Amino acid sequence: EVQLVESGGGLEQPGRSLRLSCKSSGFNFGDYAISWVRQAPGKGLEWVGFIRSEAWGGTSEYAVSVEDRFTISRDDSKSTAYLQMNSLNSEDTAVYYCARDRRVDAAMITWYYFDFWGQGTPVIVSS
Amino acid sequence: DIQLTQSPSSLSASVGDRVTISCRASQNIGNSLNWYRQRPRRAPDLLIYAASSLQSGVPSRFSGRGSGTDFTLTISSLQPEDFVTYYCQQSYSSPRSFGQGTVLELK
Numbered sequence: 001e002v003q004l005v006e007s008g009g010g011l012e013q014p015g016r017s018l019r020l021s022c023k024s025s026g027f028n029f030g031d032y033a034i035s036w037v038r039q040a041p042g043k044g045l046e047w048v049g050f051i052r053s054e055a056w057g058g059t060s061e062y063a064v065s066v067e068d069r070f071t072i073s074r075d076d077s078k079s080t081a082y083l084q085m086n087s088l089n090s091e092d093t094a095v096y097y098c099a100r101d102r103r104v105d106a107a108m109i110t111w112y113y114f115d116f117w118g119q120g121t122p123v124i125v126s127s
Numbered sequence: 128d129i130q131l132t133q134s135p136s137s138l139s140a141s142v143g144d145r146v147t148i149s150c151r152a153s154q155n156i157g158n159s160l161n162w163y164r165q166r167p168r169r170a171p172d173l174l175i176y177a178a179s180s181l182q183s184g185v186p187s188r189f190s191g192r193g194s195g196t197d198f199t200l201t202i203s204s205l206q207p208e209d210f211v212t213y214y215c216q217q218s219y220s221s222p223r224s225f226g227q228g229t230v231l232e233l234k
Contacts, residue, residue, distance in 0.1 A: 047216075
């Protein structure tokens with residue numbers, strides 16, 4: 001059974017840092033990219049960023065709103081992805097989800113979609 | 128950046144109704160469009176990928192169509208558990224934006 005479990009959320013003061021973890025099981029973690037998506041209270045879904053598998057370079061891309069402050073990394077030996085969040089502000093308050101970012105290549109077309117999600121971990125930024 | 132606009136933002140319907148939700152992209156995204164359902168206080172679930180491919184385990188009453196800039200999600204016969212929120216999302220380019228969501232309400 002595919003599972004992703006986020007942890008590390010909590011209450012943090014503005015300007016401080018927090019690191020979230022996404023522990024995965026039930027699939028070959030190293031073969032997949034991982035995305036992070038957040039949802040502020042009462043709001044819609046916002047893509048935060050993703051990290052490619054090592055086979056595709058292991059590089060990351062980010063939303064403009066976080067690209068100078070957040071860093072995604074991975075440790076394939078632990079089947080875990082991380083979201084390092086620095087210089088937190090109130091607008092970062094949200095539930096943070098990690099998702100398996102599936103890549104499908106077919107006939108010169110490539111599709112990506114989030115086929116499995118974690119349960120989410122809440123982050124509250126407040127003094 | 129690619130913007131996705133869903134319509135309507137909310138929709139009232141009854142059990143057994145057929146409903147369609149639209150998603151319009153600000154530029155051509157081919158068929159790189161996915162649909163998710165989100166139940167209250169739960170993570171989203173994948174319904175449709177690549178505009179029209181039904182994710183494994185998703186009931187066949189869900190269907191997706193479209194390409195280029197205009198896409199639709201249709202639920203052929205609403206069931207009580209379908210009255211939740213739906214999001215489209217593009218995977219054509221980063222940032223992988225979502226639509227603002229459509230809340231499906233019981234009439």
